[in-house]
Amino acid sequence: MAAHEAVMHEQARWENWGEGLWLRSKRWDLCCLTLSGVLVIIPLLLYEMVGSSATFVNLFVAGVIGGPHMYATFFRTALNPSFRRQHRLILPLSGLIPLGVIGLAWWHFQLLITLFFFWASIHVLHQVAYIVECYERKQPRPLPIWTRAIDYAVVFSCLFPMASYKFIHNEFYIGSTRLLYPEMLKTPLIFYAITAFFALALLLFVMKTVTEIRQGAVHYPKVLLILTTVGLALLITSYGGKRLEIAFQGFNTWHSFQYLALTWYITLLRPQPSRDESKIMHWLDHTASNRRFRSFYGANIALTLLAIGVIGAVVALTPLSFEHAYYIVVLSVLLVHYFHDHILFTRFDALTRPAPA
Numbered sequence: 001m002a003a004h005e006a007v008m009h010e011q012a013r014w015e016n017w018g019e020g021l022w023l024r025s026k027r028w029d030l031c032c033l034t035l036s037g038v039l040v041i042i043p044l045l046l047y048e049m050v051g052s053s054a055t056f057v058n059l060f061v062a063g064v065i066g067g068p069h070m071y072a073t074f075f076r077t078a079l080n081p082s083f084r085r086q087h088r089l090i091l092p093l094s095g096l097i098p099l100g101v102i103g104l105a106w107w108h109f110q111l112l113i114t115l116f117f118f119w120a121s122i123h124v125l126h127q128v129a130y131i132v133e134c135y136e137r138k139q140p141r142p143l144p145i146w147t148r149a150i151d152y153a154v155v156f157s158c159l160f161p162m163a164s165y166k167f168i169h170n171e172f173y174i175g176s177t178r179l180l181y182p183e184m185l186k187t188p189l190i191f192y193a194i195t196a197f198f199a200l201a202l203l204l205f206v207m208k209t210v211t212e213i214r215q216g217a218v219h220y221p222k223v224l225l226i227l228t229t230v231g232l233a234l235l236i237t238s239y240g241g242k243r244l245e246i247a248f249q250g251f252n253t254w255h256s257f258q259y260l261a262l263t264w265y266i267t268l269l270r271p272q273p274s275r276d277e278s279k280i281m282h283w284l285d286h287t288a289s290n291r292r293f294r295s296f297y298g299a300n301i302a303l304t305l306l307a308i309g310v311i312g313a314v315v316a317l318t319p320l321s322f323e324h325a326y327y328i329v330v331l332s333v334l335l336v337h338y339f340h341d342h343i344l345f346t347r348f349d350a351l352t353r354p355a356p357a
Helices: 002-016 026-049 054-075 081-086 090-094 096-107 109-136 145-157 160-168 188-215 220-237 244-269 279-289 293-317 322-344
Strands: none
Touching: 026 054, 026 220, 026 244, 054 244, 054 279, 054 293, 054 322, 081 090, 090 096, 090 322, 096 109, 096 322, 109 145, 109 220, 109 244, 109 322, 145 188, 145 220, 160 188, 160 220, 188 220, 220 244, 244 279, 244 293, 279 293, 293 322
16 A cells, blocks of 8 residues: 555656646657657668768758748748738848858858858757746746856857867868868867856856755756757767768757747647738638647648759759759758747747637
8 A cells, every 4th residue: 555655656746747837738848849859869870771871861851850840930920911010121131041042152152051050050059048938937936147147058058069179170061061160260279168168057057956956946847958958969069070960960850840849839829810810820720729730740841842842953954063952942941940030039928828728
């Protein structure tokens, strides 16, 4: 009897762990936001299984998850009349990005790939910071700003210690393109400074978390997400060889999975549309109200396949290599997606508002 009561007690502790602090539920947050980090190994496994073909891995990730996550953005921005009314300059400014991509692809492809990687790394970490901030807002009491500063310092610095080492030693390649890095910064002092900043931030984070545990004020879902992000960031940036884009595709797979889950859940939380909403938004709300994620995912897959067709047309009709054509088409949309998300990642109420009855 005592053993049965002990088992029931442990089960109750597990079921109540982090109660009230999850964005949606314990199971959903763990599966879709944190433990889905295991997806980072998929590109690495594919790379080994298909005979070290980076092209296959890139196309697979882009077709299955990367492309759909990218196009999902535009259901909340370009195709959403209320977003366009609130941000009237966003779409005109967005149109300049593909022009810049095409110009750089012809003029300085190496610079384009370097800018893409830097912006991509900031974008991925910004998404994690957005989730962290939404978790913060689930706290019963607002936390001091210094605690948030420590969280953000850990998140935004975790990718760069090993990355800076590889930059300094000319080991950072995306495909066959070595990323640019200023010669004046190719000194071990840069690596030591970045590593010291990250180590200090991580130490402060651990000390802060231990104090919160002792005070009974720790936010376990948030801490678990941050530690998972840090661990995976160190893993992928320490991946050996010059095929670092495969390791970063692993991080991108996790990021894209998170993004699709977040976007779908935000759609579920979206207020009822007004009558003047577009047909696309009414379709989206109807799809969400009936929990038809497959329809939503299928629409984004269709857009991804269309983009792959455009890449093929560019290769067939121009003297560009496949690598150049791929990045011109993909980055023309991807960088707009980054631009729009920097705005969406300030809308914390979109993810923290109560679920509809």
